[in-house]
Amino acid sequence: MAKLTPELEKAQKEIRAVAIGQGLDFYETVFEIVTYKQLNEVAAKGGFPNRYPHWRFGMDYEQLSKSYEFGLSKIYELVINNDPCYAYLMEGNDFVDQKLVMAHVYGHCDFFKNNKWFAHTHRKMMDEMGNHAVRIRRYIDEYGVDMVEDFVDKCLSVENLVDAYSVYKKLEKPAPHHGGKESGPTLDRVQRDVLKYLLDYAPLEEWQYDVLSIVREEAYYFAPQAMTKIMNEGWASYWHAKLMTEKILHDCEIVDFADRHSGAMVMPPSGFNPYKIGIELFRNIEERWNKGQFGKEWSDCDDMAARVKWDTKAGQGREKIFQVRRDYNDVTFIDEFLTEEFCHEHKMFVYRFNKRTGQFEVDNRDFGVIKKKFLFQITNMGMPIINVVDGNFNGKGELLLTHLFEGVEMQPDYMKATMENIFAIWKKPVNIATVMEGEGRIFSWDGQDYRHQPFGDYKVDQPEVEDTEKEDT
Amino acid sequence: MSILEDHRRFREIIKGRIKQHFKKYVTQGEMIGKQEKEFVKIPVPSIEIPKFKYGPKDQGGVGQGQGQPGDAVQGQQGEGRGQAGDTSGSHMLEVDVSLEELADILGEELALPRIQPKGNKSIETVQTKYTGRSPIGPNSLRLFKQSYKEALKRQITDGTYNPEDPVVVPIKHDMRFRTFKKVTRPQANAVVIYMMDVSGSMGDEQKEIVRLESFWINTWLRRNYRGLETRFIIHDAAAKEVDEKTFFSTSESGGTLISSAYKLAKKIIEEEYPVHEWNIYPFHFSDGDNWSGEDTRVCLSLLKDFFLPNANIFGYGQVESKYGSGQFLKDLEKAFVADDRLIMSKIENRDKIMQSIKEFLGRGR
Structure with missing residues (x-):
């Protein structure tokens, strides 16, 4: 890793000044020059040069290196x-x-600093990751790599069982290490943060407790990035395009810039590019608020001709997009600003798997259907919502989880394997209430047998959806 | 770099040396996937840590692009760009590679030598190549610019050129024409004859191995020869020539007479591929069972008298099956112990395919 060359440093200063001039607000940004090997390594480790040893970083490294070396992606x-x-x-x-x-990066940095959902992320994560690495290496020295890595694998198997939509407030600390309770409490209200429940009540050794809390902390650190993927990329792309074309580019660079920019924004023949949706939505919002295309009058207007020509010279576009980047996440962003016109213009559709032909097919171009599907796809980062309700199920200290069923069933083999991993942490039978093959069922894994029985025999309340509330215009 | 340690650990899991319980989550890097036009998708091996997640096929999603309801959606897997660091990791599981690149990658991975075609001096094509210019020639090959330059030179030296009124008139003496030469180029053609035992003992898995193996052999040979022809022969007790599709989908029952295939291959070569003009690559795949020792003797003599002297190499790949005895390989080994024109390879399972290709093609012939 190296510092910037004098030319790049000059460019960086210029871009930074231009970005600040446009109202972007960010922490200081340190740029490092790296070789492609170093870049692949850092990327494989989620951006952090110093992380605990784990094979999955090696896997990502291999994939990144291969596709770079074959010239497929960079x-x-x-x-x-x-x-x-x-x-x-x-x-x-x-x-x-x-x-x-650099222009793109300043867009991201502004987003990191100002978006609400990032407000409580650890801002010294570089050091914190280093600390995590030191702790896990110490456990490896003490207990051996196989034992520690196996346990990390189990923790990673449940790393998505966190309450991502709670990140607007400070992360709750679990109870200090205690060596395990007979059972966990029966909750009045379901709890999305399954990892915290496990830390609070599962019989873990001290090092295991520490490993699990490391995994939880890192999951919460990364969650806002997954929750704002479309917005974050859209925002950064919006700004790189604006800063580059208005202020920074020399005449001789414009063609190269256009080539790179269109390469990043390209919509694959089918499928979906967060950069493109994000940048277009931000531009769409800016245009609408500049022309006053919002509010009751606008939404009541049915006259297509009038809508097309609508321009009250409101001029609030810039202000609005800054507010949007502060207050929204992908779900609320899409929910509020994805309009029917936008869907048509960008030729969006819903696809689904056709069992008869054995391929994915275009299914529908109806706005309502698209929006619903889209929201479903990004809610909870596309993962099923799992809650914990009871740590003393059947009166025997068993764990009971519920799956908030929203019409799509879980993949059965992965579900079973995950339950086995939770069993290894909880050490008593693990149950989950879900819908499988169109029928409500409770699945149980007790370390030996995998069983299921119909749902009706148990009283498990389907929890309410929480924390995805919308904001009104 | 600590990443190398992580990477080594990952490779060990892939190879099944540690963490056996992960084996079922490994999507094998089979090195061959769907073939679409001239691109091949190569799955990169990866392991997915089990999580509570939706089944992929129930899910569907939102896309963008043209298409009516009912049209197939292409390119679902894999994002166009890697953007690690922004998310906790999206995986590219397949990479698109052109066949040409693929062959190069294969060659590099296995350290395959470039093939030295045999008999390349005896087959030659003649091509015309423009090489220079001369003062005489047909008008169709006249070089205008050169001719005017010559005229200009002449006019300046004899003082008839007037810069105020720059009229340049070439005369016959100034004319220049292209000249050409006949160039002879060696041309190398190759034919691959695949023979496969399709008797009852060869199952689907065995055929899949042969298919993968032949795909790679073709890819490599095609990189080395401009014209590559492939012929396919299946045999049980009798042999017949089939097209590629039938070759991989046929399943017969009944006995095995390997000599029937060898005889047919010999006939094809003799009738259609003069041995001094063609690079000939017969490959035979079987599970090693033959009907009788008598038939094996016929095979051995065909090999000795016809194939080995005339072919570049003769490849015999023995695929392990539940029923095959593998006797044929032993017979071959006994008869041709020191003959490097006959290459024998034992392919126990898919993981051995690469090794076996290296054996077949590693001699650069």
Whole structure:
């Protein structure tokens, strides 16, 4: 890793000044020049050079390296939400690429600092990750790599069982290590943060408790990024395009810039590009609020001709997009700003699997259907919502989880394997109430047998949906 | 770099050396996937840690693009760009590679030598190549610019050129024409003859191995020869020539006479591929069972008298099956112990395919 060259440093200063001039607000950003190997390594480790040893980083590294070496893809930008932000530039990229990346990175940094959902992320994560690495290495020295890594695998198997939508407030600390309780309490209200429940009540050794809390902390750190993928990329793309074309580019660089920009924004023949949806939605919002296309009068207007020509010269576009980047996450963003016109213009559709032909097919172009599907896809980061309700199920200290069923069943083999992993943590039978093959069932794994029985025999209340409330315009 | 340690650990899991219980989550890097036009999708091995998640096929999703309801959606897997660091990790599981690149990758991975075609001096094609210019020639090959330059030179030296009124008139003496030469180029053609035992003992898995193996052999040979023809022969007790599709889908029952296939291959070569003009690659795959020792003797003499002297190499791949005895390989080994024109390879399972290709093609012939 190396510092910026004098040319790049000059460009960085210029871009930084321009970004601030446009109202962007970010932590100091440290740029490092890295080789492609270093970049692949850092990217494989989620952006952090120093993390605990785990094979999955090696797997990601292999995939990134292979696809780079075969010339299939290359990572342009990599930026860490931290104070100061860290961003990596790949050695040997064109000068115009580097400038584009820097402009893009400042967009991300502004988003990290100002978006509500990032408010309580750990801003010294670079150091914290290093601490995690030290702790896990110490356990490896003490207990052996196989034992520790196996346990990490089990924790990772449940790392998504956190309450992602709670990140607007400070992360709750679990009870200190205690060596295990006979059973866990029966909850009045379901709890989305299954990891905290496990830390609070599962009989773990001290090092296991520490490993699980490390995994939980990191899951909460990464959650806001997954929750704001479309917005974050859209925001950064909006700004790189604006800063580059209005202020930074020289005449001779415009063609190269256009090539890179369109490469990033390209919509694959089918499928979906968060960069593109994000940037277009932000531009759409800015245009609508500039022209006053919002509020009751606008939504009551049925006259297509009038709608097309609608322009009250409201001029509130810029202000609005800054407010949106502060207050929204992907779910509320799409819910509020994805309009029927937008869907048509961008040729969006819903696809589904056709069992008869054995392939994915275009299913529907109806706005209501698209929006519903889209929201479903990004809610809870596309993962099923799992809650814990009871740690003393059947009166025998068994764990009971519920799956908030929303019309899509879980993959059975993965569900079973995950329950086995939770069993290894909870050490008593694990149950989950879900819908499988169209029928409510409770599945149980007691360490030996995997069984299921119909749902009706148990009284498990389906929990309410929480924390995805909308904001009114 | 600590990543190398993580990577080594990952490779060990993939190879099944540690963490056996993960084996079922490994999507094998089979090195061959769907073939779409000239691109091949190569799945990169990966392991997914089990989580509570939705079944992929129930799910569907939102896309963008053209298409009426009912049209197939392409390119679902894999995002166009890697953007690690922004999410906790999206995995590219398949990579698209062109066949040409694929062959290069294969060659590099297995350290395969470039093939030295045999008999490349005896087959030659003649091509015309423009090489220079001369003062005489047909008008159709006249070089205008050159001719005017010559005229200009002449006019300046004899003082008839007037810069105020720059009229340049070439005369016959100034004319220049292209000249050409006949160039002879060696041309190498190759034919691959695949023979496969389709008797009852060869199951689907065995055929899949042969299919993968032949795909790679073709890919490599095609990189080395401009014209590559493939012929397919299946046999049980009798042999017949089939097309590629039938070759991989046929299943017969009944006995096995390997000599029937060898005889047919010999006939095809003799009738259609003059041995001094063609690079010939017969490959035979079987599970090693033959009907009788008598038939094996016929095979051995065909090999000795016809195939080995005339073919570049003769490849015999023995696929392990539940029923095959593997005797044929032993017979071959006994008869041709020191003959490097006959290459024998034992392919126990899919993981051995790469090794076996290296054996077949590693000699650069």
